[in-house]
Amino acid sequence: MSRLASLAFSALFLFAGTLASACPTCDVPAASAPVADPPAQAVFEAAAPGALLPEERAWLLALEDGRLASVSGRLADREAASPETHLLTNAAAWTLLGRRATERTAELRARAKDGRLPEELRGEAVALFWLRGTLVSREDRDFLRAATEPKAKPEPGVAGFEAGIRGVDDAAGGAGTQAGEILRDLRARLDIAPGDDPRAGAAMDEALENLVKSPTGRELALEFIASGARAKVIFGEVQNSGTVVMNGRRVLQASGGNTKTWENPPLVTLNKDYLDTDPDYRRVTSAATLGHELFGHAFEIQRAKKAGVSSDAVYYYRGDEAGSGLVGWLVQSELGGALSNGHMWNYLADPEVYHAGLKTNLPYYATTLSLAEMRAPVATLESRVAKIARDRISAREHAATMVAWRGPIKHFIEIHGVEESAFSSLNEDIASAVVWNNSRQKTLDDISAYLNGKITAWNMPQSAALKKDLASASTSPYMRESEERLSARAERLRLLVAGRAAEPMVPPVPGKITWEEFHRMVDRDRKDMPEHWEKKQ
Amino acid sequence: MRRVYFIVLALAAASAVHSVEVAKTVKAQTPSQAVAALVSHRPPDGWKAQDYANSGGADPVIAYEDGLDRITLRAFGGPGSAYKTPALFLAGASASTMGRKPENAGSVSAAGRRLALYKRGFPMSLGDPHAPSGPPMLGVERFVILPAAGGRFVVLAYARESPAPDLEGRGDAAWGAFLKTVKLPGRKT
Numbered sequence: 101m102s103r104l105a106s107l108a109f110s111a112l113f114l115f116a117g118t119l120a121s122a123c124p125t126c127d128v129p130a131a132s133a134p135v136a137d138p139p140a141q142a143v144f145e146a147a148a149p150g151a152l153l154p155e156e157r158a159w160l161l162a163l164e165d166g167r168l169a170s171v172s173g174r175l176a177d178r179e180a181a182s183p184e185t186h187l188l189t190n191a192a193a194w195t196l197l198g199r200r201a202t203e204r205t206a207e208l209r210a211r212a213k214d215g216r217l218p219e220e221l222r223g224e225a226v227a228l229f230w231l232r233g234t235l236v237s238r239e240d241r242d243f244l245r246a247a248t249e250p251k252a253k254p255e256p257g258v259a260g261f262e263a264g265i266r267g268v269d270d271a272a273g274g275a276g277t278q279a280g281e282i283l284r285d286l287r288a289r290l291d292i293a294p295g296d297d298p299r300a301g302a303a304m305d306e307a308l309e310n311l312v313k314s315p316t317g318r319e320l321a322l323e324f325i326a327s328g329a330r331a332k333v334i335f336g337e338v339q340n341s342g343t344v345v346m347n348g349r350r351v352l353q354a355s356g357g358n359t360k361t362w363e364n365p366p367l368v369t370l371n372k373d374y375l376d377t378d379p380d381y382r383r384v385t386s387a388a389t390l391g392h393e394l395f396g397h398a399f400e401i402q403r404a405k406k407a408g409v410s411s412d413a414v415y416y417y418r419g420d421e422a423g424s425g426l427v428g429w430l431v432q433s434e435l436g437g438a439l440s441n442g443h444m445w446n447y448l449a450d451p452e453v454y455h456a457g458l459k460t461n462l463p464y465y466a467t468t469l470s471l472a473e474m475r476a477p478v479a480t481l482e483s484r485v486a487k488i489a490r491d492r493i494s495a496r497e498h499a500a501t502m503v504a505w506r507g508p509i510k511h512f513i514e515i516h517g518v519e520e521s522a523f524s525s526l527n528e529d530i531a532s533a534v535v536w537n538n539s540r541q542k543t544l545d546d547i548s549a550y551l552n553g554k555i556t557a558w559n560m561p562q563s564a565a566l567k568k569d570l571a572s573a574s575t576s577p578y579m580r581e582s583e584e585r586l587s588a589r590a591e592r593l594r595l596l597v598a599g600r601a602a603e604p605m606v607p608p609v610p611g612k613i614t615w616e617e618f619h620r621m622v623d624r625d626r627k628d629m630p631e632h633w634e635k636k637q
Numbered sequence: 638m639r640r641v642y643f644i645v646l647a648l649a650a651a652s653a654v655h656s657v658e659v660a661k662t663v664k665a666q667t668p669s670q671a672v673a674a675l676v677s678h679r680p681p682d683g684w685k686a687q688d689y690a691n692s693g694g695a696d697p698v699i700a701y702e703d704g705l706d707r708i709t710l711r712a713f714g715g716p717g718s719a720y721k722t723p724a725l726f727l728a729g730a731s732a733s734t735m736g737r738k739p740e741n742a743g744s745v746s747a748a749g750r751r752l753a754l755y756k757r758g759f760p761m762s763l764g765d766p767h768a769p770s771g772p773p774m775l776g777v778e779r780f781v782i783l784p785a786a787g788g789r790f791v792v793l794a795y796a797r798e799s800p801a802p803d804l805e806g807r808g809d810a811a812w813g814a815f816l817k818t819v820k821l822p823g824r825k826t
Contacts, residue, residue, distance in 0.1 A: 134772065149772040150772055176671075207791035314729075335761045351769065351770070352769055353769070354768055355765055355768045356767055356769065357767070358767070385769060388779060389767075392767075403729070421766065425766055439735070440735075440769075440772065441766075441769075442735070442760025442761075442773035443760075443763055445730060445733075445735045445736070445759070445760055446759065446760055446763070448729075448730035448731070449730050449731045449733075449759065450690050450691060450698070450711075450731065451691055452698065453759075457761075457763055458766065461763065461764070461765070461766070462765065467672065490685070490704075493704065494704045494798070497704045497705060498705055498798070498799050501705070501799065501801065501803060501804060501805075502799070502801055503806075504804050505801060505804055508804070511732055526801075529800055529801065531803075532774075533799075535764060544696045549825075562643060583693070587692065587693055594719070594729065597730065597736060598728070598729070601733070601734075601735060601736030601738050602735035602736055602737075602772070603739045615801045615802060616762045616802075622804075631753055
């Protein structure tokens with residue numbers, strides 16, 4: 101950045117600050133987390149993650165020759181009747197975003213051929229459906245929903261995949277009949293006890309139907325039926341559960357469900373709070389959860405037992421969670437759901453990174469083992485205790501290095517006259533890092549205590565049989581096949597999400613300095629003004 | 638060659654558990670040996686070493702960690718690899734920010750070549766995998782793709798598990814120093 105550009109940059113922030121100073125709300129830091137349950141008359145938090153697609157932001161700022169301006173992460177109306185009402189409310193933003201979504205849907209509809217969108221436009225339709233589907237007409241919503249439906253091609257080498265690509269909606273042909281039979285046969289293998297809620301029966305039917313609409317769900321349903329597996333499925337209580345409204349849809353903010361694999365048959369619980377969620381959200385997400393629990397955990401424990409592998413070995417095998425996760429992600433992707441799960445992207449990028457993340461996530465995952473680790477479980481857990489100790493230091497380092505940036509921020513405010521509000525995103529990241537470190541230390545303490553307890557137990561003579569069992573299971577045909585299933589599912593998922601991305605990513609907020617920009621500013625100042633940096637900031 | 642042996646021995650000592658599994662699934666070669674056959678390097682001083690392999694042993698990885706910083710060498714392009722070519726790698730999930738293409742971030746020199754530098758974000762500090770999640774916090778990874786022998790290629794990367802850069806630049810310095818030690822066998826660079 102040239103000196104002139106630097107000055108212009110600073111002037112922009114000063115201008116933004118002038119606008120902001122007329123309104124007390126503008127001085128409140130912008131939201132840095134997704135806003136749940138936004139009241140219609142509250143100020144629209146345009147900078148919150150997921151609040152706006154980048155193209156929506158550009159569209160809003162171009163409206164009526166720039167009537168709206170971005171100020172401190174919100175949108176200010178230059179023609180507002182009074183300074184108190186100059187910030188756009190949620191209700192006003194939803195009206196505008198609904199208008200744009202309607203215009204874009206009309207454009208997409210015009211470009212569809214035989215009702216199908218070209219692949220390069222499908223991503224926009226999927227994003228519009230999940231983010232703005234509640235702001236458009238029913239007709240438009242139905243058109244966008246159709247765009248989320250998968251067009252997956254059969255993959256050679258993945259058993260049953262071709263059979264699975266024909267959905268239950270295709271009722272006119274033989275495939276529909278076959279799908280109906282699969283659903284009927286699957287239901288015959290399940291003890292369905294949805295619960296007392298009158299909505300639960302229909303919701304369970306819907307989850308099962310949608311599950312077998314996905315190619316992966318249909319393939320696994322065939323295998324589940326053929327193997328003689330069984331399960332009980334219910335809607336039930338999940339601890340610390342609740343729902344919130346995000347982007348106009350009521351969504352779950354808790355675990356979607358769990359499976360008691362030690363029961364006979366395994367008991368699959370879907371979170372009963374799904375019954376309160378948005379129908380489109382539930383259509384995809386409850387089916388993905390059911391896939392994860394039923395065709396992941398509940399099916400695998402029965403495959404393992406049939407193969408002579410103990411439930412203990414499955415419990416400690418890290419592939420059980422990964423394999424179930426992959427089933428859920430596949431179903432979610434195949435049903436046109438949003439691809440926002442960070443664990444999924446980490447798995448696709450590098451499975452070991454995914455496993456490493458889980459090991460310091462919850463105490464149970466810290467004790468899960470790879471096949472090689474199953475042959476040396478105590479040494480593995482001991483190495484993890486050491487890793488937890490390093491992670492504790494890293495978490496503290498993370499917070500400390502973030503806090504250290506307060507010095508340069510202060511320098512640019514005091515010496516270079518940059519508006520303090522321009523740093524609000526960075527200051528919130530710093531504050532979040534401090535809070536995160538505190539909770540992280542507690543989590544790591546819990547994991548460390550859990551690991552030490554396991555190490556003590558596994559060093560006792562009574563655990564010799566368990567260790568022998570784990571070692572034996574690690575070389576079993578079941579585990580080898582399980583690893584092959586992981587690879588096949590990951591490969592299919594890679595193909596499914598190729599060309600797609602998480603919707604939406606957080607665009608940079610105009611008027612707010614990003615970490616990258618600030619790093620460049622510091623580097624430039626260090627070079628141009630070394631005297632500024634001779635003393636401690 | 639002595640350097641290669643040094644790396645292999647150091648990694649074998651640091652992470653015996655990971656190497657056992659992979660060595661048996663493919664051939665009698667640890668992941669660090671597989672990478673070392675393609676490219677030599679000097680490990681960053683004092684960083685914790687680990688090696689493992691993905692894709693059933695086809696994609697070996699050497700990783701060095703120091704606090705929030707991580708330097709990796711990932712070899713692709715062999716039989717069974719998740720990515721047969723650099724172009725496929727660049728178009729795939731491993732190079733992306735949750736599916737979005739990596740950004741161009743200039744260029745750097747390694748193994749006597751000028752290589753394009755890319756940048757991507759990766760999800761960090763994730764919660765319960767059973768709970769739906771909103772947009773996660775992203776750490777930053779920078780990487781280059783180094784073509785190696787036999788159609789293979791090695792992705793050299795520096796990742797920092799934080800949205801903010803290191804103010805003191807220790808990780809950056811280690812990454813820069815590391816790149817200078819990377820060499821392709823048979824090349825005087």
